[in-house]
Amino acid sequence: MEKKYVLAINPGSTSTKVSLFEGEKEVKSKKLEHDKNDLGKFDRIIDQFSYRLEAVEDWLNEEDINLESLRAVVGRGGLLRPMPSGTYLVTDAMILDLQIGIQGEHASNLGGILAKHLADKVNINAYIVDPVAVDEFEDVARISGLKEIPRRSLVHALNIKAVCHRYAEEHGKKIEELNLVIAHLGGGISISPIKNGRIVDANNANQMGPFSPERSGTLPVGDLVELCFSGKYQEKELKKMTHGKGGLVSYLGTFDGREVLKRIEEGESYAKLIYDAMCYQIGKEIASMATVLKGNVEAILITGGLAYSDYLVEKVKEMVGFISPIYVYPGEDEMKALNEGVLRVLNDQEKVKIYEEEVEKW
Secondary structure (H helix, E strand, O other): OOOOEEEEEEEOOOEEEEEEEEOOEEEEEEEEEOOHHHHOOOOOHHHHHHHHHHHHHHHHHHOOOOHHHEEEEEEEOOOOOOEOOOEEEOOHHHHHHHHHOEOEOOOOHHHHHHHHHHHHHOOOEEEEEOOOOEOOOOHHHHOOOOOOOOOOOOOOHHHHHHHHHHHHHHOOOOHHHOEEEEEEEOOOEEEEEEEOOEEOOOOOOOOOOOOOOOEOOOOOHHHHHHHHOOOOOOHHHHHHHHEOOOHHHHHHOOOOHHHHHHHHHOOOHHHHHHHHHHHHHHHHHHHHHHHHOOOOOOEEEEEEHHHHOHHHHHHHHHHHOOOOOEEEEEEOOHHHHHHHHHHHHHOOOOOOEEHHHHHHHO
């Protein structure tokens, strides 16, 4: 049987997305929803492996997809050790770190493990592409201001690097030639200066930078400390307040930007104030990251789900349009980005990376 497809697997908190690609064309896809009660039975993310594998295999059978027809399987990369950007072969060392949860537990840790299990059945390679643990920070960017707390690179690397490659292709350049500021605007927000194709700094989307639909972003540290010791909240509650119930949810009771825009159209001044404040903070962060590149910014790229909002994009353009031209790439296209990363390796446009070798060098 001719091997011509790439299977992409992207585990999320309550779903697993699967897509089948022939070249660059997505020919089949589905979002496999998982019952929260079923997932609640597992103590750790890694314990969900067999449950999610069965769901993926059921979909393959339903769609009559023969593993023998696959060229490769690619999974969403998880919270691995700090590592440079690229497409990685899934190795035993990587699997071990994903199982341990070397930088924490997240559903994406299952991506490489699921990919490897299916690929091994037909003796083909499994890959991950630009996991959230991508770390290309310059040393000066790691200093936080408190010795006990270094700044870490945890960033929406998959989408950021994908739009880097797309911009480079559109403009006939190599990614290594690019100096950009990229704003990934979704449930979490990552804004990064790209220096010669590398993510040399970023706000940690879980803890710093602009507030987002559901995350608080940077908070006044003294007031936060007082809140922590006020006796009103437990640790889990506070974490949820900053990640899940922060941002638009905290102020407006919803993470749906479309609903907020509708309320603005209906004349709700408070909704406008809060949404404008989010736009304002995004603009400030983009401008801040432009200083990392000393103003040598070829372009600003705006991407992610919020990039579909013309209102937001225009607000941000008003603030930062003086810095450089602005290009908008709405959506995240994670499945497409996974496939593109594998194709660059299969088509000899990029050399595959070996996790343990890169981590040791890093």
